[in-house]
Amino acid sequence: MKKTIQQCLNERILIIDGAMGTMIQRYKLEEKDFRGERFKDWHKDVKGNNDLLSITRPDVIEAIHTEYLNAGADIIETNTFSSTAIAQADYDMQSLAYELNVAAASCAKNAIDNFTGNRHQATGKSQFIAGAIGPLNKTLSLSPDVNNPGFRTVTFDEVANAYYEQVRGLVDGGVDLLLIETIFDTLNAKAAIYAIKKYFRDTKQKELPIMISGTITDASGRTLSGQTLEAFYISVSHANPLSVGLNCALGAKEMRPHIEELSEIAACYTSAYPNAGLPNAFGEYDEQPEETAHIIEEWAREGFVNIVGGCCGTTPEHIKHIAEQVKKYQPRKLPVLEEELIN
Numbered sequence: 001m002k003k004t005i006q007q008c009l010n011e012r013i014l015i016i017d018g019a020m021g022t023m024i025q026r027y028k029l030e031e032k033d034f035r036g037e038r039f040k041d042w043h044k045d046v047k048g049n050n051d052l053l054s055i056t057r058p059d060v061i062e063a064i065h066t067e068y069l070n071a072g073a074d075i076i077e078t079n080t081f082s083s084t085a086i087a088q089a090d091y092d093m094q095s096l097a098y099e100l101n102v103a104a105a106s107c108a109k110n111a112i113d114n115f116t117g118n119r120h121q122a123t124g125k126s127q128f129i130a131g132a133i134g135p136l137n138k139t140l141s142l143s144p145d146v147n148n149p150g151f152r153t154v155t156f157d158e159v160a161n162a163y164y165e166q167v168r169g170l171v172d173g174g175v176d177l178l179l180i181e182t183i184f185d186t187l188n189a190k191a192a193i194y195a196i197k198k199y200f201r202d203t204k205q206k207e208l209p210i211m212i213s214g215t216i217t218d219a220s221g222r223t224l225s226g227q228t229l230e231a232f233y234i235s236v237s238h239a240n241p242l243s244v245g246l247n248c249a250l251g252a253k254e255m256r257p258h259i260e261e262l263s264e265i266a267a268c269y270t271s272a273y274p275n276a277g278l279p280n281a282f283g284e285y286d287e288q289p290e291e292t293a294h295i296i297e298e299w300a301r302e303g304f305v306n307i308v309g310g311c312c313g314t315t316p317e318h319i320k321h322i323a324e325q326v327k328k329y330q331p332r333k334l335p336v337l338e339e340e341l342i343n
Contacts, residue, residue, distance in 0.1 A: 015309055067316040246262065250274055
């Protein structure tokens with residue numbers, strides 16, 4: 001019988017996968033690969049719409065998931081970072097939002113089914129699918145017009161409705177968790193939380209665990225919308241998340257003080273999946289797997305984390321090294337809350 005994610009988190013540090021975009025780039029796909037037969041006459045270029053590959057090249061997406069599973073990932077993220085009507089509007093593919101999420105979840109499920117079926121003997125480990133909910137290409141907190149600070153290109157209701165449709169597709173596709181990630185605008189994240197809660201209220205289904213991962217954008221230790229890490233955590237804690245963490249923007253070395261701070265204030269599990277260092281002059285990532293793993297091993301030794309993995313620039317090689325380095329350490333213990341002491 002499959003263990004729950006909570007049971008696994010209490011036993012060991014779990015591994016989340018690495019970058020999807022980095023791996024897709026390795027395939028050197030062309031416009032025709034993104035289009036497939038179904039979209040061969042589409043009126044816009046679609047190369048770069050990585051989420052579309054869940055429909056047109058599911059073999060590529062499943063192969064990438066399988067590489068991460070072989071590297072030791074316990075949690076794999078669906079290829080749905082931009083699978084909302086708002087983000088897909090760049091390609092005039094708004095109508096595909098629901099289908100993209102279902103297809104991506106199916107790719108992840110197929111990869112896990114094949115992975116567990118092909119192993120000669122069980123390891124006792126469970127794998128989980130996290131439905132990836134990205135930050136959108138529009139923001140609720142910031143104006144795109146410096147001359148009009150009050151201007152917004154989208155409303156809260158529009159964002160919430162887009163996320164609601166995405167959640168519906170992910171749940172129908174069979175994900176185990178919902179991951180609101182790469183949050184640079186907490187108001188967007190709040191719209192995602194609202195959409196998740198509303199979906200489960202409307203459908204009267206049991207709510208899936210929610211993982212929340214923010215992004216500290218620079219040395220100030222703040223999100224792009226201006227919140228400190230503590231303020232960010234407090235403003236999303238009402239969602240009762242399974243975990244709160246950080247990903248993207250920073251490499252492991254730069255992320256370390258923020259992960260330490262989060263481990264001290266979070267009442268839930270903590271997660272961290274940094275980039276493979278900072279990008280070079282060409283926008284590429286040079287940090288080697290053993291370098292990233294060495295830094296994350298320190299986090300594990302100090303008791304900062306429950307879930308670790310990689311973001312931009314990381315590969316199955318990074319995830320394999322991270323998994324090997326942290327397996328000898330106990331997961332971070334959840335703090336005892338004041339009300340528990342009173343009771």
